[in-house]
Amino acid sequence: MALPQVSIDYIDPHTYPKGIAYADNQYLDMSKAKLSILDYGFLHSDATYDVVHVWKGSFFRLDLYLDRFFSGLEKLHMSIPYSKDEVSRILHNCVALSGHKNAYVEMICTRGNSPSFSRDPRDVINRFMAFAVPFGSVSNPKLMKQGTHAAINPTVRIPPSSIDPSIKNYHWLDLIKGLYDAYSQGGETAILLDTVGNVTEGPGFNIFCVKDRTIKTPDLGILPGITRRTVFDLCNTLNITCEATTVTPAQLEDADEVFISSTAGCIMPITKINQKTIGNGSPGPLFQLLKDAFWEKHENSEWSLPINYNG
């Protein structure tokens, strides 16, 4: 059989969300934003990233996301040729060029690619990328309003003894397994446990439960989410007790309210855990209070940074 021809250029048959990306000093349509399949950010998931959202034309708490991203770079022995201000400018430009008023904005650093395919990570030049696409959620609009059904999964979230969860990372196969298991149990999302059976987090979100007007959220084996931190900040302002502590599956099932936090979706209600309806099955009053306060804060100039869509 004759060998096939090598194509001169790759013709991409896939479609992508509308948006703008940045790589190697170039701003690109999302359909052109590509990574070599030899980049160790892919082949070893050797990368860190962060995601900030833009709402009604303004970044929300961008400084905190930049701090976490730069802290992850340091922990992974990575460096990029940009300051926080320069990254901020790149993210701004991606959003402005995309025209999106509500956007999901990601900054990424991969280990990069070695021309000689060396396995020594010190031989590789780190690579920075960023993109802005329409604001999206870990859930969907109907579930975000009415409440999501979460299934607690026996899969153990990758433990801190393996990977420092404060480095925001792409290691999601445990969370993906949790999702498929949840679907097969009639759930819409998953909650994973730690090695001793306590609650950790779900695919892209932190978890909170309310009992007798006290809020609890897991303290270990989790990404310290910026939206999670915002919940603490709001609770402080609203004089609501909120504790980072051990949370058991039983505590979740017995809660008056359960809700989750994520930059992709913000604060969202959970109304069923496994086969147990939470409260009366509708989003609860503390959730509603915090959610309203959360969106109000987007109007506050202290926490928001407007995009200049005309440059």
Added chain:
Amino acid sequence: MALPQVSIDYIDPHTYPKGIAYADNQYLDMSKAKLSILDYGFLHSDATYDVVHVWKGSFFRLDLYLDRFFSGLEKLHMSIPYSKDEVSRILHNCVALSGHKNAYVEMICTRGNSPSFSRDPRDVINRFMAFAVPFGSVSNPKLMKQGTHAAINPTVRIPPSSIDPSIKNYHWLDLIKGLYDAYSQGGETAILLDTVGNVTEGPGFNIFCVKDRTIKTPDLGILPGITRRTVFDLCNTLNITCEATTVTPAQLEDADEVFISSTAGCIMPITKINQKTIGNGSPGPLFQLLKDAFWEKHENSEWSLPINYNG
């Protein structure tokens, strides 16, 4: 400040190893082999893969690698529109078009990309890719001959309770941390432990130790490597006892010989563990015997499949 221009096409300033890749029915130069940065194979490391090597113009034990790859696809709820024979043909064509007589050949399936950026993995069309680049090693030629210095690291290899290690996956941040820690201790590679302190594996390899002519290799928390399996097969032929069992760090340090196995490098000697010299500090006799038998098997038509470089 005026907004920057959006570039029409991405100009890639990076250089890549010589080789040929396959994606979407196209054979491409390695420099054109790209993945969207929105592919969940990257953003969630939601992918499986396998690597087979070509030596002196023939695949080695390709059928076993294909079996493992297809088994991983099933475990991850992924599917590709190709049979094993068709994947085999694609890999063959990548190697033949590359002209490489000794090659590192990878087949990949990613979850793929969702046009609406949905987080539900069931909404995504899985994506198959493959590539052939020059044969490489997890080590370097000098160390492969003289022996490598490995440092045992307290980082816990991602446990099977989080991710089934029989699904070959890209979750390497624990191994990368191990490597950086090893470098800072004067080592050249790392060995990771499990949650109870037993030996697991290193970055891209399985581990064996020899004591009184008996070979032991860890049985849990490891990728069941094809080269590892080949070591068992060769031991069987050569009448050497080889056991998959618990291996402690102390057993490694006290061994007469230590060696590692990987498709990227095959069988390679370890001559120092932490600060302890293994044996007399040179590659040992059982290692040498197995290594020679290993390369001899590449001449055996039962285990090898020749590439037809002319199609």
